[in-house]
Each structure stands twice: as C-alpha cells, then as structure tokens.
Amino acid sequence: MEIKGIKDGILVNLENQAWQDVKDDLIEQIEEKKDFFLGARLILDVGNNVLRAKELGELRDVLADKGVVLKGISSLSIVTQETAQLLGLTAKVHQGKKKSRNKMKPLDTVLAGESAVMIHRTMRSGFKVAYKGHVVVLGDVNPGAEIIASGCVVVWGKLRGTVHAGAEGDEEAVVCALDLSPMQLRIATRVATTPKRDGEPQPEIAHIKENQITAEPWQY
Amino acid sequence: MTGKVVTITSGKGGVGKTTTTANLGIALASLGYKVVCIDTDIGLRNLDVVLGLENRIVYDLVDVVEGQCRLAQAMIRDKRFHELFLIPAAQTRDKTAIAPSDMVRLCDSLRDEVDWIVIDSPAGIERGFRNALAPADNVLVITNPEVSAVRDADRIIGLVESEEKGPINLIINRINTTMVKNGDMVSADDVVELLAVPLIGLVPEDEAVLVSTNHGQPVVLNEKSKAGRAFLNIAKRLNGEEVPWLALDEKKGILNRLGKFISGGD
Numbered sequence: 175m176e177i178k179g180i181k182d183g184i185l186v187n188l189e190n191q192a193w194q195d196v197k198d199d200l201i202e203q204i205e206e207k208k209d210f211f212l213g214a215r216l217i218l219d220v221g222n223n224v225l226r227a228k229e230l231g232e233l234r235d236v237l238a239d240k241g242v243v244l245k246g247i248s249s250l251s252i253v254t255q256e257t258a259q260l261l262g263l264t265a266k267v268h269q270g271k272k273k274s275r276n277k278m279k280p281l282d283t284v285l286a287g288e289s290a291v292m293i294h295r296t297m298r299s300g301f302k303v304a305y306k307g308h309v310v311v312l313g314d315v316n317p318g319a320e321i322i323a324s325g326c327v328v329v330w331g332k333l334r335g336t337v338h339a340g341a342e343g344d345e346e347a348v349v350c351a352l353d354l355s356p357m358q359l360r361i362a363t364r365v366a367t368t369p370k371r372d373g374e375p376q377p378e379i380a381h382i383k384e385n386q387i388t389a390e391p392w393q394y
Numbered sequence: 395m396t397g398k399v400v401t402i403t404s405g406k407g408g409v410g411k412t413t414t415t416a417n418l419g420i421a422l423a424s425l426g427y428k429v430v431c432i433d434t435d436i437g438l439r440n441l442d443v444v445l446g447l448e449n450r451i452v453y454d455l456v457d458v459v460e461g462q463c464r465l466a467q468a469m470i471r472d473k474r475f476h477e478l479f480l481i482p483a484a485q486t487r488d489k490t491a492i493a494p495s496d497m498v499r500l501c502d503s504l505r506d507e508v509d510w511i512v513i514d515s516p517a518g519i520e521r522g523f524r525n526a527l528a529p530a531d532n533v534l535v536i537t538n539p540e541v542s543a544v545r546d547a548d549r550i551i552g553l554v555e556s557e558e559k560g561p562i563n564l565i566i567n568r569i570n571t572t573m574v575k576n577g578d579m580v581s582a583d584d585v586v587e588l589l590a591v592p593l594i595g596l597v598p599e600d601e602a603v604l605v606s607t608n609h610g611q612p613v614v615l616n617e618k619s620k621a622g623r624a625f626l627n628i629a630k631r632l633n634g635e636e637v638p639w640l641a642l643d644e645k646k647g648i649l650n651r652l653g654k655f656i657s658g659g660d
Contacts, residue, residue: 296590298552299545316548316588 183215405546446610494528
C-alpha cells in the first residue's frame with residue numbers, strides 16, 4: 175500500500191488488492207502511526223474494488239473512531255463511485271478515466287440498510303463491544319461480557335452477559351437471542367434482569383412494551 | 395529433546411494452581427520424563443513449599459534472569475525424582491522484576507535439556523500472568539465447580555485466546571462428590587458447557603491433598619488418593635495417552651456426556 179501526502183490530505187493507494195485484507199492492513203497502519211494519521215483527512219484510492227454503502231460507512235466509522243476523517247474515495251468501479259457519491263465521499267483522482275454512460279435511475283429496491291458490527295466469536299468474560307449502531311454476535315455472550323449498542327442487539331447463541339440496546343435513548347431498540355438469559359438487559363433507560371426459568375431455552379426477543387422490558391418467544 | 399512448556403493458570407486464587415503444578419511435575423517425572431517446574435509467583439512463592447524443597451533455595455528465577463547465577467545453579471533437584479527440578483520464584487521482589495520476554499528466553503534455553511517445563515502462574519491477569527503465559531505451548535486452565543472461579547476461568551481463556559496461545563485444556567479441581575450427588579454444586583457438565591474448552595482432568599475434593607501439601611509430599615505420590623490418581627491421569631493425557639475417566643460417583647450419565655464432549659472437542 176502506498177501512502178503519500180497531497181494538497182488535500184493523505185492519499186492512500188490500496189491498488190487492486192482484495193478489500194478485506196487491505197482494509198485490515200490500513201487500520202493496522204493507522205494504529206501503528208497514530209501520530210501521523212491523527213486528525214488527517216484521508217483520500218482512498220480503492221482501484222477496482224466494488225464497495226457498497228455498508229462497507230464504506232463502516233470504514234468511515236472505524237476511521238472516525240481513530241481520529242481520521244475519510245474525505246474521499248477514488249475508484250475505477252462505477253458502483254463504488256456511486257456509493258461514494260451517496261455518502262458524500264467524492265474525490266477526483268481517477269476522473270479522467272471515467273466512462274460516460276447513459277444514466278438511468280434504478281428502481282428503488284436496493285435497501286441502504288443500517289450500520290452494524292458483526293462479532294463472529296464467543297464473547298468471554300471481560301470482553302466488551304460498544305458501537306453506534308446494531309450489534310450482531312454469532313456465538314455466545316458469557317457472563318461478564320458487555321455489549322452496548324445505540325441500536326439493536328442480536329445474539330445467535332446464548333446471551334448471558336450484560337447488554338444495553340438503544341443506549342442513546344432509542345426505545346424502539348430490541349434484543350434477541352437464541353437463549354435470552356442476560357445478567358442484565360437494558361433498553362434505552364429501562365433495566366431488567368432475567369427471571370429464573372425452567373425448561374429448554376427458546377429464541378426470544380425483548381423490547382419495551384407498556385413502559386417495561388418484555389421478553390417474548392420469537393415468532394417465525 | 396524439544397521440551398514443551400505447559401502453563402497452569404486460573405485467574406482466581408486458591409483454586410489449585412500450585413497444587414496442580416507440583417503434582418503434574420511429579421507425575422510427569424514418575425512417567426520417566428525430565429521436568430522443570432517454574433514458579434512465576436514472584437513475591438508470593440509457594441511451589442517450593444508444596445514440593446518440600448523450601449530449605450534448598452539458594453538462587454531463584456530473578457537471579458537467573460538478572461544474570462546473578464547460571465541457570466543450572468537455580469535448578470533445585472527433587473529429592474524423590476532425580477529428573478525433576480524446580481526453579482523457585484524470588485520472595486523479596488515483585489512481578490515487575492521479570493518481563494514476558496525473559497520467560498520466553500529462559501524456556502527456550504531449557505527446551506533442549508528437558509521434556510516438560512511446567513509453569514505455575516500467579517493469580518490475577520496482570521504482569522505475573524503475562525510472564526507465565528508468554529512461553530506457553532499448552533495452557534491448562536484450572537477452575538473449581540463454583541460460579542466465581544468459572545467466571546474467572548472464562549476471562550482467562552478469553553485472554554489466552556487473544557494472545558493466540560494454546561491449545562487450552564480445562565481442569566476442574568475439587569469436585570465434591572456428595573454435593574454433586576445432592577445437586578448442591580455446579581456440575582462439571584455445566585462448567586464445560588460454559589467454558590467450551592476440552593477437558594483434560596477432573597480432580598475430586600480429597601483431604602489427602604491438604605495433608606500432603608502441608609508435608610511437602612504432593613498427593614500424586616499417594617496411590618490410594620483419588621485426587622492423586624486424577625493428577626497422574628492428567629499427566630498421561632498431556633502425553634497423548636487415552637485414559638478412562640475416574641468414576642467420581644457423579645450423577646449417572648454425566649461422565650458419559652463429558653466423554654463425548656471431550657472427544658468432540660479435540
């Protein structure tokens with residue numbers, strides 16, 4: 175990966191390497207050279223990578239957490255260019271090569287979605303996730319682990335730790351799990367604990383109903 | 395000879411790390427291996443007492459790391475097994491006296507000379523634990539069938555995993571057979587289910603452990619003790635031997651289910 179300073183900020187050329195690899199590399203680089211990147215305005219040349227709003231939005235959030243402003247995306251892919259435009263991340267490096275083509279508005283069936291993080295592992299005691307958005311865990315959340323999300327929390331496994339959904343006050347946030355037995359469950363400003371239960375656990379969803387947190391079996 | 399480093403840890407104090415280290419060291423030596431036990435609990439050393447070698451300490455771990463003595467000078471030979479050695483911790487210093495890199499270097503220089511290096515970790519998750527973990531090839535996490543010990547074991551396993559050390563195996567120590575029978579104790583099944591790491595040992599609660607600890611004669615030397623036999627089995631399993639599980643008079647079926655979990659977990 176090539177990093178150089180230009181007039182508008184720092185230009186990082188990721189060339190045509192696979193997005194997942196190169197993204198992690200970039201974050202690692204930024205962590206290593208914190209001082210250099212802190213407060214920097216970053217322009218990313220992603221080559222031929224096809225990136226959608228979810229990926230770019232996620233990157234922007236991760237970078238923002240590290241004090242780096244993602245200012246622009248430059249790409250050869252038209253999809254990526256459109257995504258970047260949508261997110262207001264425009265930059266002009268590859269523009270000379272851009273092909274002109276007939277613009278036709280696509281039918282409005284592509285959902286933008288909302289930002290979420292995915293944790294594909296069991297969260298053991300002492301592990302914590304705090305995220306502005308939704309949190310999805312594919313694994314168990316053990317007692318002593320903590321999830322704080324401004325949105326919803328979905329656990330595909332046993333939820334036994336502490337969880338706070340709608341941490342910024344969203345009362346519509348929900349928490350669901352295959353086995354919903356959290357140490358403590360918070361939604362917005364309400365708090366609940368898990369009552370003693372018998373029998374096999376079943377998937378449940380917890381939300382605020384008539385001013386208190388209620389868990390109900392998952393209907394499918 | 396390429397020695398393997400086994401680190402014994404638990405997070406919580408008092409669950410049996412030192413007892414396990416001493417017994418495992420002796421068990422491995424009795425199986426004919428050359429073994430070094432290292433006590434990394436600097437400032438609160440105990441392993442020398444449990445092994446009954448307290449009165450022979452001249453040099454310790456910190457002396458070796460600081461170059462005050464040669465490695466061989468700090469290795470105390472056991473009275474019973476001539477292929478068993480102890481490198482004791484310093485009592486007058488603290489955990490910051492050595493760094494994880496020192497432990498890696500020390501163990502690397504021991505690997506050519508011994509079969510097994512068994513490291514006793516201090517309680518906690520700070521420097522001492524990091525020192526003990528750094529050189530590990532195998533990590534044995536000890537817990538008791540008790541909620542707080544299991545919670546700490548879970549935390550420790552998480553930390554070991556994030557250091558990418560392992561394989562991790564679990565030892566459940568001090569299982570009280572009558573309490574389990576009456577349903578008054580967390581069952582070994584529940585512990586294994588929560589921690590989700592392969593089990594390598596189930597050690598029953600046994601008065602003989604306390605008696606032998608006080609005499610500096612680890613319980614594994616006592617053939618009549620169930621706990622002693624359990625420790626010997628752990629040593630055998632560590633060497634890849636398949637050893638049937640001791641009947642602990644648990645509820646019927648539990649051990650069968652555990653057995654399934656173990657074979658599935660490897």
